Amino acid sequence: MATRTLVAVLVSLLAAACNSAPRATQQEPAVAPPPATADKPGDKPADPKVADKAADETKQKAEEKQQKQKDLKKELQKKQRELDYARIEQGTGELDRTVRTMTVEAALQRTAADLEQARTALDLFLTEQKPRELEDKKISLDRSTYYAEESKDELAELVAMYEADEFAKTTKELVLKRGRRQLEMADRSLAISRREHREFEQHTLPQRERDLRRKVADAELERRKAEIEAEKAKVELQVAERKAKERGADLEEEIADLQEKLQKLAKESP
Numbered sequence: 001m002a003t004r005t006l007v008a009v010l011v012s013l014l015a016a017a018c019n020s021a022p023r024a025t026q027q028e029p030a031v032a033p034p035p036a037t038a039d040k041p042g043d044k045p046a047d048p049k050v051a052d053k054a055a056d057e058t059k060q061k062a063e064e065k066q067q068k069q070k071d072l073k074k075e076l077q078k079k080q081r082e083l084d085y086a087r088i089e090q091g092t093g094e095l096d097r098t099v100r101t102m103t104v105e106a107a108l109q110r111t112a113a114d115l116e117q118a119r120t121a122l123d124l125f126l127t128e129q130k131p132r133e134l135e136d137k138k139i140s141l142d143r144s145t146y147y148a149e150e151s152k153d154e155l156a157e158l159v160a161m162y163e164a165d166e167f168a169k170t171t172k173e174l175v176l177k178r179g180r181r182q183l184e185m186a187d188r189s190l191a192i193s194r195r196e197h198r199e200f201e202q203h204t205l206p207q208r209e210r211d212l213r214r215k216v217a218d219a220e221l222e223r224r225k226a227e228i229e230a231e232k233a234k235v236e237l238q239v240a241e242r243k244a245k246e247r248g249a250d251l252e253e254e255i256a257d258l259q260e261k262l263q264k265l266a267k268e269s270p
Contacts (some may be wrong), residue, residue: 076259083251115219118214137201145190
């Protein structure tokens with residue numbers, strides 16, 4: 001009986017000792033913080049500064065897009081105006097080219113007519129006028145020569161006739177005096193005719209011929225200049241027409257590019 005009581009007391013003491021001693025605990029693993037995740041659209045950012053910065057960036061992009069659209073529209077309007085002016089200039093240029101072509105053709109016709117007239121005048125002078133006028137002057141000279149010779153012969157005859165006559169001395173002197181004066185006038189007229197003929201043949205006619213030949217040369221020069229001007233005008237008009245067409249085509253291409261950029265920009269999100 002006493003032994004059972006002792007055993008019970010020992011068991012109670014052992015249990016009390018176990019309850020009062022510290023218990024060994026296992027170390028629990030540290031829990032890592034949840035990884036930071038990107039804010040989803042519509043989620044409210046945790047940091048107000050981040051939200052303000054994102055809003056500023058969105059606003060800035062929208063303003064840049066708006067400014068870019070404005071610049072593109074302004075450039076497009078400018079190119080469209082340039083195209084309108086280019087088309088107007090192309091029309092007026094066509095009129096200018098027509099006028100210049102008419103002017104060049106008129107110059108060609110005028111110089112051709114002047115050259116033909118100058119050549120005809122020279123040919124007429126050489127074949128008709130010069131021989132005829134020379135012959136006319138020769139006839140005048142021959143007439144003076146014949147008149148002088150006849151006057152000389154008549155005086156000699158009068159001298160021979162009245163020299164042996166002893167009578168009518170007064171009549172003799174009058175007749176001989178008249179004959180001598182007639183011969184003198186004939187000689188003086190002949191001298192003038194000779195000088196006129198020499199001057200006409202050696203100076204007047206050659207000077208007229210030189211003038212006519214110079215007119216032909218001038219007309220040929222003007223004709224050549226007109227031909228060169230016609231060739232030059234032809235090239236310049238072709239270049240001007242080509243430039244006008246290429247300018248219009250370039251502007252149309254630039255306008256199409258600007259319109260395409262505006263369409264793409266309108267579809268982009270800010």
